[in-house]
Amino acid sequence: MNISRIGQTRSTSRRPVSVSVPTELGRDAARLLTALDAEGAYALADPLTEGDIIVRNGGDGISVSRGRYLAQAGQTLLSCDLAEQADGRRARLTISAAGRARLRRERAGRDTPYLAQHLDLEGRGEPSRPVRDTSESPLAWMARRRDRDGTPLIDAACFEAGERLRRDMTMGALMPRMGSDWSGVKVDGGGPRDPSAGSDAMLAARQRVRAALSAVGSDLSGLLIDLCGFVKGLEMIEAERRWPARSAKVVIRIALARLAEHYGLEREAVGPSQSRLRLWRDHA
Structure with a gap:
């Protein structure tokens, strides 16, 4: 038994058929x-x-x-x-x-249904997870891209490390804005706010970014800022640094591996496969 086809009753004419x-x-x-x-x-x-x-x-x-x-x-x-x-x-x-x-429109909800139809959006519109197009992310592209042997250019640990750095840079407001900032409305008529007026979450995100870049090293921190912060592609990074073609992915792998090590992210789970079950009364 086969699914009955609509195409069997279609006319051979080349006129466009309007579908309801x-x-x-x-x-x-x-x-x-x-x-x-x-x-x-x-x-x-x-x-x-x-x-x-x-x-x-x-x-x-x-x-x-x-x-x-x-x-x-x-x-x-x-x-x-x-x-x-x-x-x-x-x-x-x-x-x-x-x-x-259609599925993209339904998953986007009421906010951006037709924008999500043409883009691969993710995020919840919050400061820590703003809505963005993942198809423009070089990290997502490298995670999908595979080498000749079939392995991805970056593993899950490196991808998560880069995404964590990007989220902290976004929450810490470390990247320049491309438009007006309407999130902080001033009612006192004063001038721009000083850095100490930032929220605790913003200051904590900046501290995490500073610690991560310091752990990676000054030789690779600028590369991670361009990759995760400014979302520059591999070709743009190679052109700006005058690197040979297809060499950026090798250096990016090293930088993301250092970043994943700083965050404590491993490619595989380590530890014993089984452990003794402990109860609260054992410590009484």
Whole structure:
């Protein structure tokens, strides 16, 4: 049994077809759309149960079942152009670009739904976690990029170390603003505030940044400021420093490794696999 296709009843004319996308999908169709959003996820007709489809996830090279859904849910997604399927009896049902854009709008909430449709936004709009486009982050690019042997350019510990430094620099207001600052409204008519007027969280973030850059060393601290603070890409860093091509990633790895060591972040968890269970009465 295969999912009945909308494409079988389409005309061979090349005229554009206007698709009516409902504002609210059914529960099964919404759950299926979310399941198909996973990396490498696809749906196939269930060979054992007629009228059902099975969703599998093969993004990491291992096919793992993600659940069973009604075939009608797949037809709903196809009719709304939220999913796509090639010809053939065993053709896979996958999420379309419109489906991913819909999920991004729903996850963004009421603040920036259509901005999130075109950008990869993260953050909660707070001083410590402002809303930003992760596709512009060189750290995120290096975490996704892989070498010839398949390993990422930076591991999870280095990525988290760079992100922690970026958050502290943002909270500490150490980077120049590109616009007006409306967060601190002055009612006394005085001039600019002195550094001692900052909040405790801001001062603590500045202390953490100072300690992290001191631990990394003066030879690599400027590189981390450009990478995590000014969000400069590898090509821009190489051009400004007149480094050879593809050499920035080697130095960045060393700098982020030192930063991760300062934060106490390890690539793998260390310690005994088991420990003796302790109770509060043991210390009485």
